[in-house]
Amino acid sequence: MKKNGNIKRAAAGMMAACMIAGALAGCSGRKGSENKSDPAPSQTAGSEAAKTGESAGGQTAENTAEEPAHLKLFLTNKNIVDGSYAKQMIEEATNTKLEIIQVPTKELDNKLNILLASGDRPDIIQCETETMESQLLSSGILLPLNEYWDNYPNIKNGRDEATWNLMRYTDGNVYSIGIKNPNPLSIIAYRKDWLDKFGLEVPTTLDEYYEVAKAVATQDPDGNGADDTFAFGGYQNVDTTWFDHIFGAYGALPNYWMVKDGHIVNGSTQPAMKDALIYLNKMYQDGLIDPEFVTDDAKRWQQKVKSGIYGAGVTKIHIFDHNNWSNYYEPFIQAYPEGEHVYGPVLTGGCDNPVGIRMASERGWLRTFVSKDSKNIDACLRLIDYLMSEEGNRFAQYGVEGEHYKWEGDMLVRLIDDQQTNDLDLNKFFIGNTVLFDHSSPELFDAFEYSHTTCLANPVDGIFIDELNELYPKLKEITNTRYIEMIVGETPIEGGFESFVEEWNSRGGQELTKALDEAYQAK
Numbered sequence: 001m002k003k004n005g006n007i008k009r010a011a012a013g014m015m016a017a018c019m020i021a022g023a024l025a026g027c028s029g030r031k032g033s034e035n036k037s038d039p040a041p042s043q044t045a046g047s048e049a050a051k052t053g054e055s056a057g058g059q060t061a062e063n064t065a066e067e068p069a070h071l072k073l074f075l076t077n078k079n080i081v082d083g084s085y086a087k088q089m090i091e092e093a094t095n096t097k098l099e100i101i102q103v104p105t106k107e108l109d110n111k112l113n114i115l116l117a118s119g120d121r122p123d124i125i126q127c128e129t130e131t132m133e134s135q136l137l138s139s140g141i142l143l144p145l146n147e148y149w150d151n152y153p154n155i156k157n158g159r160d161e162a163t164w165n166l167m168r169y170t171d172g173n174v175y176s177i178g179i180k181n182p183n184p185l186s187i188i189a190y191r192k193d194w195l196d197k198f199g200l201e202v203p204t205t206l207d208e209y210y211e212v213a214k215a216v217a218t219q220d221p222d223g224n225g226a227d228d229t230f231a232f233g234g235y236q237n238v239d240t241t242w243f244d245h246i247f248g249a250y251g252a253l254p255n256y257w258m259v260k261d262g263h264i265v266n267g268s269t270q271p272a273m274k275d276a277l278i279y280l281n282k283m284y285q286d287g288l289i290d291p292e293f294v295t296d297d298a299k300r301w302q303q304k305v306k307s308g309i310y311g312a313g314v315t316k317i318h319i320f321d322h323n324n325w326s327n328y329y330e331p332f333i334q335a336y337p338e339g340e341h342v343y344g345p346v347l348t349g350g351c352d353n354p355v356g357i358r359m360a361s362e363r364g365w366l367r368t369f370v371s372k373d374s375k376n377i378d379a380c381l382r383l384i385d386y387l388m389s390e391e392g393n394r395f396a397q398y399g400v401e402g403e404h405y406k407w408e409g410d411m412l413v414r415l416i417d418d419q420q421t422n423d424l425d426l427n428k429f430f431i432g433n434t435v436l437f438d439h440s441s442p443e444l445f446d447a448f449e450y451s452h453t454t455c456l457a458n459p460v461d462g463i464f465i466d467e468l469n470e471l472y473p474k475l476k477e478i479t480n481t482r483y484i485e486m487i488v489g490e491t492p493i494e495g496g497f498e499s500f501v502e503e504w505n506s507r508g509g510q511e512l513t514k515a516l517d518e519a520y521q522a523k
Contacts, residue, residue: 068097069379074112074122076366076430077102084425086396093392094383108132116141123374124383124431128366133176134469136369137169143370143377144173152381158388158432166363166462177384177432178364182317186357187451188245189319191311192342194221202342206249206279206349209312210288216311217288222336231283232313233290235301239480242293243280243487244314244357248456250276250350254483255476256358257460257516264460264517268479269504272351274497279350280487294484306331308339314357315341317451322441327418343447346454356454361461368431388432396429397436405439412438460516463523467515471508478504 068091080087080100091098101122103111109132112125121141127133136142146164149156159167159180167174190202194216203209213231215221221229234242240254247253252267259265267273283289290296290304305315306328318326319341333339346356370380386392398405398412404426405414414421421427437444482500485491 068095069376070097070099071124071374071376071379071383072122073098073100073124073126073431074115075100075102075124075126076108076128077104078428078430080425080428086399086425086429090383090387090392090396090429093395094379094386096379096383098383121371121373123371123376123380125369125371126366126431127369129473131469131473133367134464134466137175137464138466138469141371141373142175143372143374143380144175145177145370145381146174148377148381152385154385154389154392155381155432158434163362168462170464176363176367176369177388178361178368179366179430179432180364180434181360182435182437182448183362184357184359184451184455185317186241186244186314187317187320187447188313188344188346188357188454189315189341190344191216191221191308192340193336193338194311195342197221202344203312204345204348206246206347209245209347210283213283213288213312214286217286221311222308227287229309229311230290231288232310232315233296233301233304234293235296235298236294239476240483241358242314243276245347246280246283246350247273247276248355248357249347250279251353251355253355253358253456255479256456257458258355258456259459259520264513264520266504266509266513268475268483269501269509274493275350277483277486277493277497281489281493284487285489289487294488302328306335308332308336317444317447320441320447321444323439323444325437325440325444343450343454355456357456359455359457361458363462366430384432387429388434393433394436394438396433397427398438399424399426412436414439460520463516463519465515465519467508467512471512475504475507475509475512478507 080102082100087098087100090096101115105128108127109129112127112132113135115122116139125136127136145155155177158177163178163180164174167176167178169175190212195202195212198212198215198219198221200212200215201208203212217230218227220226232242240247244253247267250270250272252258252270252273254268254273256267257264258267260270280289284291290310292300296304304310305319316326316328318328319332320343321329324330346354348354368384370377370384374380387396398414399416399421401407404416404421404424405412407413416424478500482491482496482503486493486496486500
């Protein structure tokens with residue numbers, strides 16, 4: 001494991017590999033050598049249009065200064081409290097009054113459909129799934145943001161050209177703004193203290209990996225006398241992501257697109273996946289995979305990671321952040337004061353051309369849209385422009401310099417803890433933001449750099465076709481269900497895999513693959 005790597009070198013290294021169209025959407029801005037103070041949020045963060053006295057909505061800057069514009073926001077639930085410190089400061093900075101409808105992720109699509117059907121259209125809309133995004137893009141209700149860029153420079157300059165090209169719809173317009181986040185946020189990791197205890201090295205082949213996984217699960221590495229450690233686990237809704245390090249060794253990733261012989265294919269139906277399933281079934285039967293991976297939810301899985309029961313598999317990269325950006329490392333090290341993780345390479349031995357773990361869409365896990373029928377288009381864009389500015393983005397995540405954080409060189413040091421951050425509603429406004437890691441440890445940046453040697457880019461990221469919305473959600477569900485059935489032994493792999501491939505193709509997989517390949521070749 002690399003220790004104390006230079007932050008700037010590591011940040012630069014994040015740009016090196018697995019980049020789509022030459023751009024990594026996740027490189028967050030870090031404090032430069034000038035170390036300027038961040039001003040408190042102010043009206044100066046408004047749009048260029050407001051500064052010149054003209055606005056997209058026909059109002060003048062004088063009017064907007066007198067009367068805050070009322071905006072209705074439909075957002076994924078971050079428990080933003082009306083009247084909270086961050087909300088009030090953002091409203092003051094943008095001369096708005098925000099009415100926020102917050103919906104849990106699992107209910108987001110359904111509640112948005114109901115809201116839109118009622119005719120009650122929010123000014124700003126968020127969605128997380130490709131299905132809902134496709135519905136919104138084809139509905140004709142969204143504002144083409146690129147038509148307003150010249151008046152909102154923080155929006156235009158908030159993403160590079162390659163990223164905006166990924167966001168472009170088939171008509172050439174940009175309607176959505178995605179979260180800009182490091183990618184991937186997962187990594188293949190091992191408990192180094194357990195490897196040392198057993199005299200084992202970080203595995204590079206499937207055979208070596210099985211030896212490590214078996215030791216982790218069967219030789220009581222934590223010394224508590226209980227049979228409670230596993231190579232890895234997972235959680236609902238169960239997908240194949242947790243098995244990427246095994247599938248990748250066999251040259252493909254289920255529910256993921258790749259290029260083969262110059263054409264787009266889906267990893268789910270590649271013949272080598274049958275051998276990967278046989279390998280995983282053996283792991284499951286030998287007790288190396290947490291049997292509760294089918295029933296655990298995200299919180300329970302996170303608690304297991306933090307309590308240190310997993311020792312060899314795909315996990316969240318935040319376990320390497322000694323400054324505890326996402327609250328993984330600190331609980332883990334409290335449970336295991338001598339504990340340590342080390343990351344590992346793509347495993348070999350399953351095929352001649354192994355691949356790494358999947359990347360999330362470079363378009364961001366959460367997308368934000370503006371309704372073209374909003375009566376306050378200028379205010380919508382003014383709000384987004386501020387939150388995408390360096391000043392607004394840093395305030396929304398960290399607060400005010402000198403009060404909530406300070407700078408020590410190019411490292412940000414928080415002056416408030418997680419509970420205070422939550423109470424102030426900081427780090428909750430995920431509207432076109434660039435996720436900052438200014439207070440993260442060098443170990444995390446080293447892990448980011450390394451992760452790009454173990455990932456596989458998605459060649460169809462940014463391609464919009466109707467078939468994706470119509471067919472792919474069900475195909476992914478079929479893949480997850482059938483794969484899990486075969487891994488846990490409910491369905492025989494011999495014959496079962498062939499039946500799955502036939503089902504996948506007949507349920508629209510063949511049609512979708514053909515359509516995507518045609519779009520890929522055209523693009």
